[in-house]
Amino acid sequence: xxxxxxxxxxxxxxxxxxxxxxxxxxxxxxxxxxxxxxxxxxxxxxxxxxxxxxxxxxxxxxxxxxxxxxxxxxxxxxxxxxxxxxxxxxxxxxxxxxxxxxxxxxxxxxxxxxxxxxxxxxxxxxxxxxxxxxxxxxxxxxxxxxxxxxxxxxxxxxxxxxxxxxxxxxxxxxxxxxxxxxxxxxxxxxxxxxxxxxxxxxxxxxxxxxxxxxxxxxxxxxxxxxxxxxxxxxxxxxxxxxxxxxxxxxxxxxxxxxxxxxxxxxxxxxxxxxxxxxxxxxxxxxxxxxxxxxxxxxxxxxxxxxxxxxxxxxxxxxxxxxxxxxxxxxxxxxxxxxxxxxxxxxxxxxxxxxxxxxxxxxxxxxxxxxxxxxxxxxxxxxxxxxxxxxxxxxxxxxxxxxxxxxxxxxxxxxxxxxxxxxxxxxxxxxxxxxxxxxxxxxxxxxxxxxxxxxxxxxxxxxxxxxxxxxxxxxxxxxxxxxxxxxxxxxxxxxx
Amino acid sequence: xxxxxxxxxxxxxxxxxxxxxxxxxxxxxxxxxxxxxxxxxxxxxxxxxxxxxxxxxxxxxxxxxxxxxxxxxxxxxxxxxxxxxxxxxxxxxxxxxxxxxxxxxxxxxxxxxxxxxxxxxxxxxxxxxxxxxxxxxxxxxxxxxxxxxxxxxxxxxxxxxxxxxxxxxxxxxxxxxxxxxxxxxxxxxxxxxxxxxxxxxxxxxxxxxxxxxxxxxxxxxxxxxxxxxxxxxxxxxxxxxxxxxxxxxxxxxxxxxxxxxxxxxxxxxxxxxxxxxxxxxxxxxxxxxxxxxxxxxxxxxxxxxxxxxxxxxxxxxxxxxxxxxxxxxxxxxxxxxxxxxxxxxxxxxxxxxxxxxxxxxxxxxxxxxxxxxxxxxxxxxxxxxxxxxxxxxxxxxxxxxxxxxxxxxxxxxxxxxxxxxxxxxxxxxxxxxxxxxxxxxxxxxxxxxxxxxxxxxxxxxxxxxxxxxxxxxxxxxxxxxxxxxxxxxxxxxxx
Numbered sequence: 002x003x004x005x006x007x008x009x010x011x012x013x014x015x016x017x018x019x020x021x022x023x024x025x026x027x028x029x030x031x032x033x034x035x036x037x038x039x040x041x042x043x044x045x046x047x048x049x050x051x052x053x054x055x056x057x058x059x060x061x062x063x064x065x066x067x068x069x070x071x072x073x074x075x076x077x078x079x080x081x082x083x084x085x086x087x088x089x090x091x092x093x094x095x096x097x098x099x100x101x102x103x104x105x106x107x108x109x110x111x112x113x114x115x116x117x118x119x120x121x122x123x124x125x126x127x128x129x130x131x132x133x134x135x136x137x138x139x140x141x142x143x144x145x146x147x148x149x150x151x152x153x154x155x156x157x158x159x160x161x162x163x164x165x166x167x168x169x170x171x172x173x174x175x176x177x178x179x180x181x182x183x184x185x186x187x188x189x190x191x192x193x194x195x196x197x198x199x200x201x202x203x204x205x206x207x208x209x210x211x212x213x214x215x216x217x218x219x220x221x222x223x224x225x226x227x228x229x230x231x232x233x234x235x236x237x238x239x240x241x242x243x244x245x246x247x248x249x250x251x252x253x254x255x256x257x258x259x260x261x262x263x264x265x266x267x268x269x270x271x272x273x274x275x276x277x278x279x280x281x282x283x284x285x286x287x288x289x290x291x292x293x294x295x296x297x298x299x300x301x302x303x304x305x306x307x308x309x310x311x312x313x314x315x316x317x318x319x320x321x322x323x324x325x326x327x328x329x330x331x332x333x334x335x336x337x338x339x340x341x342x343x344x345x346x347x348x349x350x351x352x353x354x355x356x357x358x359x360x361x362x363x364x365x366x367x368x369x370x371x372x373x374x375x376x377x378x379x380x381x382x383x384x385x386x387x388x389x390x391x392x393x394x395x396x397x398x399x400x401x402x403x404x405x406x407x408x409x410x411x412x413x414x415x416x417x418x419x420x421x422x423x424x425x426x427x428x429x430x431x432x433x434x435x436x437x438x439x440x441x442x443x444x445x446x447x448x449x450x451x452x453x454x455x456x457x458x459x460x461x462x463x464x465x466x467x468x469x470x471x472x473x474x475x476x477x478x479x480x481x482x483x484x485x486x487x488x489x490x491x492x493x494x495x496x
Numbered sequence: 497x498x499x500x501x502x503x504x505x506x507x508x509x510x511x512x513x514x515x516x517x518x519x520x521x522x523x524x525x526x527x528x529x530x531x532x533x534x535x536x537x538x539x540x541x542x543x544x545x546x547x548x549x550x551x552x553x554x555x556x557x558x559x560x561x562x563x564x565x566x567x568x569x570x571x572x573x574x575x576x577x578x579x580x581x582x583x584x585x586x587x588x589x590x591x592x593x594x595x596x597x598x599x600x601x602x603x604x605x606x607x608x609x610x611x612x613x614x615x616x617x618x619x620x621x622x623x624x625x626x627x628x629x630x631x632x633x634x635x636x637x638x639x640x641x642x643x644x645x646x647x648x649x650x651x652x653x654x655x656x657x658x659x660x661x662x663x664x665x666x667x668x669x670x671x672x673x674x675x676x677x678x679x680x681x682x683x684x685x686x687x688x689x690x691x692x693x694x695x696x697x698x699x700x701x702x703x704x705x706x707x708x709x710x711x712x713x714x715x716x717x718x719x720x721x722x723x724x725x726x727x728x729x730x731x732x733x734x735x736x737x738x739x740x741x742x743x744x745x746x747x748x749x750x751x752x753x754x755x756x757x758x759x760x761x762x763x764x765x766x767x768x769x770x771x772x773x774x775x776x777x778x779x780x781x782x783x784x785x786x787x788x789x790x791x792x793x794x795x796x797x798x799x800x801x802x803x804x805x806x807x808x809x810x811x812x813x814x815x816x817x818x819x820x821x822x823x824x825x826x827x828x829x830x831x832x833x834x835x836x837x838x839x840x841x842x843x844x845x846x847x848x849x850x851x852x853x854x855x856x857x858x859x860x861x862x863x864x865x866x867x868x869x870x871x872x873x874x875x876x877x878x879x880x881x882x883x884x885x886x887x888x889x890x891x892x893x894x895x896x897x898x899x900x901x902x903x904x905x906x907x908x909x910x911x912x913x914x915x916x917x918x919x920x921x922x923x924x925x926x927x928x929x930x931x932x933x934x935x936x937x938x939x940x941x942x943x944x945x946x947x948x949x950x951x952x953x954x955x956x957x958x959x960x961x962x963x964x965x966x967x968x969x970x971x972x973x974x975x976x977x978x979x980x981x982x983x984x985x986x987x988x989x990x991x
Contacts, residue, residue, distance in 0.1 A: 160981045161978055161981065161982070161983065162983055162987065164987065164989060191981045191982070192983070209982075209983035210983070210985075213985075213987075214983055214987075389888075390888045391886055391887070391888055392886070392887060392888070393884075393885045393886055393887070393924070394924065427981070428980060428981055429888070429889065429890075429977070429978060429979075429980065430977075430978070431977070431978050431987065431988065432987060432988045432989070433931075433932045433970070433975045433976060433977045433978070433988045434929070434932035434975075434977040434978075436928075437928045437929035437932065438929075475928070480928045480929075481928060482924070482925075482926070482928045482929040483656055483924060483925070483926050483928070483929075484924075485923060485924065486655045486656065486686045486922070486923055487656070487686070487704075488656065488657055488687070488704035488705070488709060490705075490708075492657065492659065492708075492709075492926065492927060493926065493927045493928045494659060494927070
């Protein structure tokens with residue numbers, strides 16, 4: 002165990018849940034009163050993390066304010082480096098924790114600081130106030146761990162630019178739902194807001210605006226650190242060879258010139274896979290990406306490549322012949338993806354991991370899961386969780402009904418599902434509507450990815466818990482929309 | 497003409513629209529430069545409204561800040577009572593205006609202050625900045641008037657409580673789109689947030705919370721005055737005999753006790769139409785409503801009455817027999833509505849106006865329009881504009897395609913369509929998601945209700961104008977969601 006954290010309080014009926022539901026939760030009606038003046042978080046004597054642990058010192062400060070919003074002034078922040086506190090969460094991070102709340106004391110045990118963060122979140126959701134404003138927590142035993150290691154949320158900052166604070170706020174809310182991966186779909190056709198140190202023209206010419214609509218290196222670092230403090234990985238996506246129109250503006254000769262008959266039409270297609278300059282550019286760019294983003298994953302896209310432009314270009318056709326690809330442009334695409342992966346692995350010097358495939362194609366995701374895992378690939382499920390798609394009413398129930406391992410396949414195949422992610426694509430979303438579209442709708446997938454499926458399949462049973470959790474999100478300043486008719490004690494107060 | 501307002505500026509290409517499109521708009525490429533330091537609004541010598549006109553003095557201040565956001569500090573507000581400036585807009589208000597922008601001068605002419613407000617709005621949309629930040633306006637001639645006299649927007653403050661500032665903000669945005677009626681669906685089954693001076697228990701016991709989730713008399717007055725200053729009528733709705741569950745909490749013996757066999761079941765149905773106390777209560781309540789809300793319209797509802805409870809109650813059955821209604825509960829409903837209307841007209845001493853019917857039943861609204869107007873009723877169209885119903889993508893196009901007079905009937909019948917209204921029902925809407933769901937989606941109906949239909953039926957042509965108008969809404973602080981991929985110069989900056 003990395004951490005054993007003890008909380009002290011005084012002695013003393015509300016039995017209520019935690020979202021997402023812990024694997025094992027036993028609550029009694031015995032309630033203990035908490036005094037904000039006397040309450041403290043303390044590191045246990047046998048804890049490897051002690052005062053000075055950046056992640057947990059900051060989490061104590063944060064959660065004290067969340068639990069006792071009127072008593073934040075006296076708290077302080079200590080930052081001293083200690084082992085295990087200064088790294089980044091990764092796919093092997095142990096997020097399990099045990100929480101035991103008894104008379105006068107609560108004990109939180111975890112293997113890692115990341116598990117301690119998850120336990121603090123649960124603890125904060127257990128505390129409640131009575132009608133006189135006194136704080137209480139019931140006698141509780143929690144044994145908890147995530148069902149899946151990868152619980153992601155995708156934001157798209159290319160179709161619309163999202164201001165930094167919108168991303169940071171999303172990370173806050175993600176932590177409240179125990180999401181642990183921020184998939185940053187940072188660039189795409191419409192704009193290139195990532196300010197590259199190696200290729201500054203990519204954003205100078207490819208962003209919606211070179212100053213107001215970009216992420217500077219400092220912005221990216223703030224996102225990564227804000228995420229780290231909440232146990233969240235940041236996986237950037239640099240999707241190619243398609244989805245790269247904005248790249249072409251700042252990097253001449255990268256995209257394939259499309260032809261109309263014998264002459265260039267003036268428009269451009271996917272990345273040109275036939276020239277060495279392309280791979281040299283990708284190597285430099287990915288080298289920078291590896292340097293800037295600490296996570297071992299980078300999403301390289303490879304989706305939705307239109308072949309028409311490649312086909313129109315005489316150089317590409319000559320290259321196809323030379324390589325013996327015939328008329329099969331999927332071979333050219335594979336050639337590009339392989340060379341890019343090799344470039345990537347050269348950059349990383351990291352040959353052990355193989356590729357993780359993300360299932361994003363709509364209707365038939367069960368068949369895809371079956372097929373991909375049969376071929377031995379590790380997979381991530383995203384298709385049923387494109388929550389940018391909205392409809393009238395309680396559409397969180399659809400997300401909640403998803404069963405990621407319910408496909409035909411062996412137990413071994415099921416284990417290859419490492420998790421899933423909620424995707425908020427940006428065609429119709431920017432900072433004006435991001436938060437109410439995300440929350441609490443994304444919470445449905447969060448519970449599916451964290452909790453025991455057998456205990457959480459009934460959406461009607463989940464409804465009152467989710468309603469309560471949504472009010473808690475409002476209280477914490479997240480602009481989470483209502484599930485149905487009703488009210489919260491603390492409504493969203495807008496500006 | 498009530499008002500002739502002159503704006504002075506210096507001499508000096510962007511030809512762009514106004515939303516909703518004026519009836520007649522001629523713009524040239526000649527542009528005039530505006531200097532915020534020298535710019536002023538001045539009342540013409542032959543204007544009936546002069547300095548001291550509360551509506552226009554406030555509008556000058558407001559629009560100066562909108563047009564020149566960086567130059568607001570020097571402006572002042574003068575409030576002196578003058579004729580025509582201290583009344584309320586009503587259904588007969590003339591909202592027409594003419595605007596002529598030529599070299600060094602703009603002249604706005606209108607019959608009423610309400611027309612002047614519409615013209616100021618158009619003027620503010622004509623001013624633009626070049627890349628150096630200089631302000632310009634093109635030579636322009638506008639002749640403009642509304643297609644329909646009633647251009648409404650409904651907010652539902654019963655299913656969810658909307659804080660006062662959310663309502664005020666909505667009124668701001670309504671004025672930008674030239675809406676002129678705020679239909680305040682203030683109470684309904686779930687809660688009774690209207691704090692009545694005559695029956696304080698209605699909100700004390702029927703609101704979600706008697707202090708935090710109510711509209712005090714002072715709140716209501718602020719709404720009415722904020723609306724008046726923008727030329728917007730406030731029509732409250734007190735829907736009965738159905739939709740009154742929350743009324744029953746604070747007004748004993750108002751609702752019909754439902755029976756299970758021979759004994760009361762403990763639950764309650766619609767208002768009890770068989771007892772005199774009901775009509776005495778309605779008279780007192782409506783007397784107060786008339787006193788508080790200056791508009792000549794009050795929406796009395798009368799929709800969706802469930803007969804099951806009435807049918808279960810022995811007193812109601814006895815009453816039906818006595819009245820000779822047989823088993824036809826629609827007769828009992830009509831009896832109630834007629835008596836309530838009589839009560840209402842007694843209160844109002846206002847027998848000239850007959851009832852305006854609102855078409856809210858979904859699919860077959862053309863048939864309803866035909867039927868109702870054939871019977872000689874004046875009608876309001878709302879059915880196709882229930883914009884609480886959301887779907888993925890550009891659903892504003894559906895609202896834009898609505899043709900309120902496209903039904904089978906005579907020219908006389910068509911004239912009985914006095915307008916329409918956008919409805920934002922509150923099942924899934926509160927302050928967290930109200931603004932992005934309203935704007936710019938409601939703008940589509942705003943243009944249909946104000947502008948010449950023949951000039952504005954093509955949604956593809958409207959798209960770039962609406963996109964530009966949405967950016968303008970953002971610049972003015974309205975959290976309007978994007979129509980599609982892209983960006984605005986001034987993005988929404990959230991908190």
